[in-house]
Amino acid sequence: MRNKMKKLLIFAVVVAFVGCSKTQSIQEYYVAKSEDPNFLVIDIPTSILGIKNEVLNEEEQAALDSFQKLNVLMFRKTVANADQFPEELKAICQIIDGEQFDPLMTLSDRQFSGKLLLEGSVERPDEIVFFGSASDEGFLLARLIGSKMQVEKAVVLAKALEREGALDNAVEAIGQIL
Amino acid sequence: MVALITAAFSWGQDVFEKYEYDDSVSYFSISPKMFQMLAKLSIETSDPEADKFIKLVEEIESFKVITTESEDIAKDIQIWVDKHIKTQNLEELMRVRDKGAHVNFYVKSTKNDDRVKKLLMFVIDINGDQINLGDRNPETVLLYLSGDIDLTQISKLVNEMNLPGGQQLGKLNEK
Numbered sequence: 001m002r003n004k005m006k007k008l009l010i011f012a013v014v015v016a017f018v019g020c021s022k023t024q025s026i027q028e029y030y031v032a033k034s035e036d037p038n039f040l041v042i043d044i045p046t047s048i049l050g051i052k053n054e055v056l057n058e059e060e061q062a063a064l065d066s067f068q069k070l071n072v073l074m075f076r077k078t079v080a081n082a083d084q085f086p087e088e089l090k091a092i093c094q095i096i097d098g099e100q101f102d103p104l105m106t107l108s109d110r111q112f113s114g115k116l117l118l119e120g121s122v123e124r125p126d127e128i129v130f131f132g133s134a135s136d137e138g139f140l141l142a143r144l145i146g147s148k149m150q151v152e153k154a155v156v157l158a159k160a161l162e163r164e165g166a167l168d169n170a171v172e173a174i175g176q177i178l
Numbered sequence: 179m180v181a182l183i184t185a186a187f188s189w190g191q192d193v194f195e196k197y198e199y200d201d202s203v204s205y206f207s208i209s210p211k212m213f214q215m216l217a218k219l220s221i222e223t224s225d226p227e228a229d230k231f232i233k234l235v236e237e238i239e240s241f242k243v244i245t246t247e248s249e250d251i252a253k254d255i256q257i258w259v260d261k262h263i264k265t266q267n268l269e270e271l272m273r274v275r276d277k278g279a280h281v282n283f284y285v286k287s288t289k290n291d292d293r294v295k296k297l298l299m300f301v302i303d304i305n306g307d308q309i310n311l312g313d314r315n316p317e318t319v320l321l322y323l324s325g326d327i328d329l330t331q332i333s334k335l336v337n338e339m340n341l342p343g344g345q346q347l348g349k350l351n352e353k
Contacts, residue, residue: 102209102211103207103209103211104208104209104211104212104215105206105207105208105209105212106198106205106206106207106209107205107206108198108199108203108204108205108206109204109205110201110202110204116212118211118215122211122214122215122218123218151215151218151219152218152219154219155219
């Protein structure tokens with residue numbers, strides 16, 4: 001009996017250890033970097049578009065509701081943090097590779113590389129991620145997060161947003177944040 | 179055993195994956211999922227030419243292109259192309275000389291003459307002034323397309339990308 005307990009304990013310790021050594025998730029990374037002065041982290045909810053519920057029809061409203069927010073993280077390369085850049089770039093690439101994303105588009109060149117990734121199904125993705133890095137500028141990670149996003153309604157939605165002047169509202173609101 | 183697996187893997191390795199992160203290569207790919215998503219968007223324009231182009235894009239499943247200035251990599255690409263043509267039973271569609279550049283088209287054909295399942299376009303010896311990608315002047319381009327591809331439309335895509343050989347490809351179906 002005692003032997004069994006011992007085995008169980010060892011098992012628990014191993015599980016806990018493996019659990020801890022799991023690579024940092026993107027979400028944890030955002031939280032960790034939001035305090036770092038080298039990073040700019042912005043969270044933009046769709047409410048920033050300033051759309052009143054009554055102006056949208058049911059279809060447009062359902063499409064808008066499936067999109068929740070845009071999460072942006074930026075590392076701007078400067079003379080002061082140039083040494084840090086390769087390290088940070090490596091870290092973020094590892095985190096992205098560790099997540100279960102499907103590639104949509106990939107571009108890589110000497111100075112610039114960019115990736116568009118997807119989580120969830122093609123019909124109803126839960127997240128669309130863009131990651132771009134330029135060797136002399138820095139890098140940018142943007143995540144469009146939602147819940148079963150109705151991508152096929154994007155065109156309908158864009159028209160509705162244009163009609164309601166949502167872009168102007170957003171630009172103004174972002175301007176205030178910055 | 180491990181060596182055997184490794185050897186088999188590297189032999190069958192896709193030349194696109196091999197050079198994806200190489201500094202002397204520019205790489206661009208669009209995955210089947212992206213095309214599925216684009217098709218879902220069902221974008222419509224008032225321009226019939228643009229609509230045709232969108233339809234063409236919707237029929238593509240996979241798109242990959244690499245360009246390089248490196249002679250060594252160009253040779254390696256050539257080896258892969260030769261091997262790929264044999265293993266995948268591709269047919270030569272045509273060879274074109276456009277201002278010094280050699281353009282070869284290979285296809286996996288279907289019963290319909292205008293449609294192909296795969297298109298491989300291999301361009302070598304491009305002059306510096308033929309293509310300009312910022313500060314780079316690639317000498318070799320390899321483009322790979324799969325899907326249900328309409329050859330009568332694909333020349334537009336090639337022209338759109340400013341690659342040599344597009345005009346000749348367009349004439350092919352006028353005969």
